[in-house]
Amino acid sequence: MSATTIAVASFLLLVAAGAVAPAPARADCAAKADTFSPPRGARDVPTNVKPFIALYGYGRAQVVKLLRAGAYLRAKGHRVKVTPRAYTGYATESVVLSPASALRPNTTYSLDVTTPQGARLLSYSFTTGASRDTRAPGSPSPRNVKHTYTRFGCGPADRIAFELAGALSDDKTPAKALRLRFDVVERAPGRKPHKRVVVALPGSRSLGHGMCAGNAELRPCATYDFRVSVVDYAGNISAPSPKLSVKTKCRRTP
Known part of the structure; x- marks a missing residue:
């Protein structure tokens, strides 16, 4: 290839x-x-x-x-x-x-x-290089967190997106290669709270999915409580961000 x-x-x-x-x-x-x-x-x-x-x-x-x-x-x-x-x-x-x-x-x-x-x-x-990596990345600081839903030609984009205050940092993994981990609790009407871990592609700044694929499927009218961590090449995990909470839209217009 x-x-x-x-x-x-x-x-x-x-x-x-x-x-x-x-x-x-x-x-x-x-x-x-x-x-x-x-x-x-x-x-x-x-x-x-x-x-x-x-x-x-x-x-x-x-x-x-x-x-x-x-x-x-x-x-x-x-x-x-x-x-x-x-x-x-x-x-x-x-x-x-x-x-x-x-x-x-x-x-x-x-x-x-x-x-x-x-x-x-x-x-x-x-x-490989010459050594191990045992130091965790710096903790992320998400901001401007919001839920968006947009319908595209081959499917909707349904995601909770955010920005990060400052660049991600690590001693051995390039910043652009660091990836995010979400510890999520989903609270949907009529359902028990559901805990899960969601992993994201390097460069991704969202929980949910784009028009064809993504790291999670979101439910309408649900509340998502989550913390964001950073993961490096060696699997070292940063301290988590403060808890974030977002409610998804209840009505999904085309």
Whole structure:
């Protein structure tokens, strides 16, 4: 796959998930797009990395199933078993991979997911640096939090969006590669409060979904209490933000 193809696929996934706003009111959804953190080909990755993969489009459920059946990060003459933890979003599956042991320094590792018939569904590689990362990122400060609902050509964008006061920061993970985690309590009429953890793509600043995909489905007329944390390459989690509370719109106009 060429660098241009990868870049286009990643951009389409960000548009679909709502991390990047589409220019026209109608836009085509990508048939398949995967996002990786650290990104493909990244270098100087901490040896205690916990790779994050967001899967959108056809084949995503099969990839998760194959990862659960047994997956390894492989290097020359060496392999490390990884345990996946999956998070189901809106038309999206996100997976955090936890290696059974720290990786070797200054080593290139690859992950390939293939079907029993030999069809390759996913290919990913990165190179470690010399050390671990044990320091958590700085805590985020969300502001201007609001719920928006807009209908597009291939589906509605329904999300709780916000800005961050100041840039995200970490000692080893680039700011643009840091991703957000939401600890959410959903309170909907006639339903018991529902607690869950929602993970977001690097660059995303919203809870919910864009026109085709996203990290969560929101209910109308529901109250969402949540805190936002920042996660780095090694899975270190920042202190959470203060609690935020937003009620979604009760009427959804086309």
